[in-house]
Amino acid sequence: MTDKTRRWGLTVPLDGIPLADQRSIIEELPDLGYSDVWSSEANVADAFTPLALASVWAPTLRLGTAIVPVYTRGPATLAMSAATLASAAPGRFVLGVGTSSNVIVEKWNSIPFDEPYKRARDTLRFLKSALAGEKVTEEYDTFTVDGFRAGMVADPAPPVLLAALRPGMLRLAGKEADGAIVNWLSADDVRTVAPYVHEGGDGKEIVARIFVLPGYDTDTARAMGRRMIAAYMNVPVYRAFHEFLGRSDEFAGMWRLWAEGDRKAALEAIPDHVVDELIVHGHPDACREHVERYVEAGVTTPAMLLVADGDPAPMIRALAPR
Template sequence: MSDDATPRRWGLTIPLDGISLPDQRNLIAELPDLGYTDVWSSESSVADAFTPLALASVWAPTLRLGTAIVPVFTRGPATLAISAATLAAAAPGRFVLGVGTSSNVIVEKWNSTPFEEPFKRARDTLQFLRAALAGEKVTHKYDTFEVSGFRAGLVPDPAPPLLLAALRPGMLRLAGREADGAIVNWLSADDVRTVAPYVHEGGAGKEIVARIFVLPGFDAETARSIGRRMIAAYMNVPVYRAFHEFLGRSEDFEGMWRLWGEGERSAALAAIPDHVVDQLVVHGPPEACREHIERYVEAGVTTPVIAMTTAGDPTEMIRALAPR
């Protein structure tokens, strides 16, 4: 929750769908005037995590820039540190490095890298990044990798805050203990009250960034149809299945998981209850969407980050979803 000393944050996921990357310049430049404070990138199959933020750092020099997330398995530790240091130096005090384990799909199936000991890999990467981004010479044998004699040639001042993508208690506690907070996604506003206390065990002032999937302007039937496809794409990935079992949605997803495993894709989508889609995917008129996003903030999210799906050019909906 924000207070008088902490600016109210309202973020947007970039790059944007429906507009070519160079043509996003004018809209991103407009974001601060609309009330947006942050832009956050991701890294899966669309764009790397750093390039869209580098562009935004020039197009809108007051926006805070964050990665949500850079996978800890798909770059070597030194390469990750160098990439982060470069952007932090280019935008002093405005960059936040969010890292996470990602998933077995992205790490193993797409990047041919073993998805082994993700908790330890996340912990080791955070500890390495703390030292490397502070300009220390690192020679250390971590549990999941070894670094010998690395010192960053570019040391940002200040060093960027570190956030960790986290879902279940172990990783949430790690985010509070070793990082400056957590990045969460695919949870309801009410679920925030379940996950946030684990992060805050690490101390006061921890940030909680939530990527919130928003489908503004669609009628309920269309939004739920799109939402079901999005949910199924994630909830059949083992880490997200385990997350929602932890959150208590086993009964809600039991039919979908069974049918998906049997290869009955259409039936699996139909088995996802309406109320689950409505909890996990924000949809409806822009005003209703803003009110739903505000519920996440009331529950403990410090930085809501809109990840928006629209039909065509998203410009008008981005304006309509700006904070009031």
């Protein structure tokens, strides 16, 4: 990258290395040109522990959650977790929250996935007050907080981003958060979603989790990509997202066959060009150039989720910004 102000992020924890053994490559990231590490929270690690480790291993990296579900932690617990990490790494932590999906919230955590838009909005409003150290007594539409005041207040308070897919949530991210976190979209799709975020004002951040499979041959990468795509695109929120993006016809065969139980045929029904748009793969130089297309389209922080064959360290070095 020629513009040194631009960010270049990586998803942690890294796949293929035990968490306790990731120190050496995390320590190396700033020298390679990486600016950020972003965690997630689904069925692997929690969102905060890998970032706490990274904050010590590489004290210049910016740390972000992409994302913490707004349902699976109570509002006060979420605020305390964010304030703790923001206090441990002053000015270097970004809290990304989102509704997640009915699978994670309902099927895995036995929590009703009710009124996701309102839950996200209410959580943003609560966090704005709680992270500022204010005492919160408020009846929100989706929860009530009675007399909470955080005993640890970070200075500065961390920015808060909202995971968003379709216009309503994208506008909410721009209006009531500091920006949006997006995923499972092509570089060209960024031009569709970014304007909704920027309706909320200038300076809004857009973080994109980008799935990167470097070094595989095309057939292998596409086969892996099809499995990844099918796992997400049959979840209602992601299906609706790609209907909004205009991929109803391209995914129609996959959706029909998946519903009929023919998983093999469903995977085969995903067109090659759709895989190539949604999954970055090929030679590391080509992967880097593809990720740069997201930045050119309006992503302020690419957060690559690397799927490597074996030890990911060589590919992390190969994908470092030039």
